[in-house]
Amino acid sequence: MTVINTETAMEHLRLDDEIDKTIVGGYLAAAEDAAMQFLNRRFFADQAALDNAIENEGAGDRPIIITPSIQSAVLLILGWLYENRGDDLGHDIPGPARWLLNPYRIDMGV
Template sequence: MSIIALDMAKAHLRVTWGSEDQLIELYLLAAEGTAADFLNRQVFATQQEMADAVEEETAGEDPIVANMQIQAGMLLILGNIYSNRDTSAEIPPGARDLLWPHRVGLGV
């Protein structure tokens, strides 16, 4: 299940037609996964989803509910993937800046 609703993703991309919905959903899941990988933690849409995962012991270490900064970072990553389909999918600097304060396990 996606953290960000399709209609919000389409609004961010300024897409008003429905013919690319499946593609946008794929890119949205990829953007959310990229953000979670960068954060080194599992990200949940709601507190209840996180609580359920913790109870089922599937939440991993240090899970987090996607706050506005994380959601905005995910949208920036989505925009980058959507706009640059044929190039590498680096995390845009703005997304990195939004996600960085919530990152764990930075290592050396």
């Protein structure tokens, strides 16, 4: 299950076809995963979801509740994945998404 709901993702992509919902769900999960990998931390929809993850030892290190910037970054990544499906345009997330995520990034290494 994704943090951002599929309806929000569909609106962002300006799609209303139920057929697209499955593929958008997959890209949304991938976009959230890419953002979490970039941040080196997990994010959650709200305090209840965060508390539940902590209780079940699934929160990881320094988890946070999703911010508007993180949500926007995930939607930018989603849009990029949807528009460029099948293309080999590189291996990094889009620049504007990186810019939105950088303030929340931890443990970047050397």
